[in-house]
Amino acid sequence: MLDGTHILFYLGPLAISTTVVTTWGIMAVLVLSSWIVIRRFSIDAGSLQTAVEGIVQTIYAAVSEVLPDRADTVFPFVATLWIFIGVANLSSLIPGVHSPTGDLSATTALALLVFCSVHWFGIRIEGVRCYLKHYLSPSPILLPFHIIGEITRTLALAVRLFGNMMSLEMAALLVLLVAGLFAPIPLLMLHIVEALVQAYIFGMLALIYIAGAIQSLESRRPVKEEEL
């Protein structure tokens, strides 16, 4: 395949590709490292605990800044997006490992999850009817454009992440083929930066889409007398 993925084994009728196995590996690493770190948590934080708390708090602060009232609801989804995509993007630094985000199936799955989460959080907060109403505002004429916008931005999410990561891996492969071992370190640095930037972009876009849906609903909600 062009993206370097292939079928490793079959689990019954399911064909398990390298992307899925790598995803499992990343999940295992994240779960195990979280479990190990959490076991040693205490009030008096050490350096590792401080780093973990710093990462979690930074993500929470970013979510709170965009969605001050719904941060606790959205935070687990967005934080997992950032951490998973960041680790998945960096996993290609390991020789012989292909990043799951270099597979269009994985990025499409993530983009579809973002698409669904936007509607999920919107419906969860205002209900189905009220949520669907916002597609008809300010005018029902704009409904097709809303639908096209939803589809295109989801597609853009999936393709952007896939394209960037696949091209990054291909560029690294080409440079390694041309220059051999003379220029690996700057390339690796570029890879790290690009991986983190792409994770940030994907997670931030997902957060903005969710926030846009929630805030557009809240902006249309009539002001109650108690709130006055």
Add this chain to the structure above:
Amino acid sequence: MELDLTTFLMEVANFLILVWIMNRLLYKPVQAIIAKRQAAMEQTRSEAGQMRAEATELERTYQGRLASWDEEKAELRRQLQAEIAIERQRLTAVLDTELAEMRDKVRVTEERQAEELVRLSEERAITNAGRFAARLLTRIATPDLESKLVEMLLEDLHGLPDEQLRAIVEALGREEAIVRVVSAYPLTETVAETFQERFRAIFPAAQHFSFTVNEALLAGIRVNTGPWNLSANLKDELAFFLGGINGE
């Protein structure tokens, strides 16, 4: 670059599972420990605030006590100063009294010393005067002077009060009463007889006379009639002079 449905579905499932696990395993514990730490910090801050409030209250109480102590101290100082003033006045009065008494004592002592000095001076002057008079009378003592003194004695006997005269007569009336006449110079017989006659003229009871000489009398005579001594000599006069001045 193709979309694999199995991989797509597996990725969806994997991610949802990862969200659930990470939420349970990492996010909630981290947020719980952070919340716990913040609660501990809040508690510590609250305790610190409470301690500060207590410290402020204690400081206020302490300042109040200090103020009351200062007032009490000032009141006690005023009382003490008043007592000191009263005690000073009392002690000053006592001291003035003692000083007045001491001044009186000193004045009395000085007066006594002055009187004693005057007395000593007088005694010394009298002694000197007596010594001078004795020396002078010793030099001017002659038988003629003695005759004049005898004459003076006889004249004085006439002037004695009646009571004294009766007492002398009574003394001379006893048996063997001798009139002892002591003179500084030996009396001539004529003078002695003249004396006896004139003495008997005054005291007829005088029968027996004895005449002796005592140069210590300087000049003059001394007549002894029992308990009575009739003197007209310089020694007795000097002694009388000295004794009279000394108050004897």
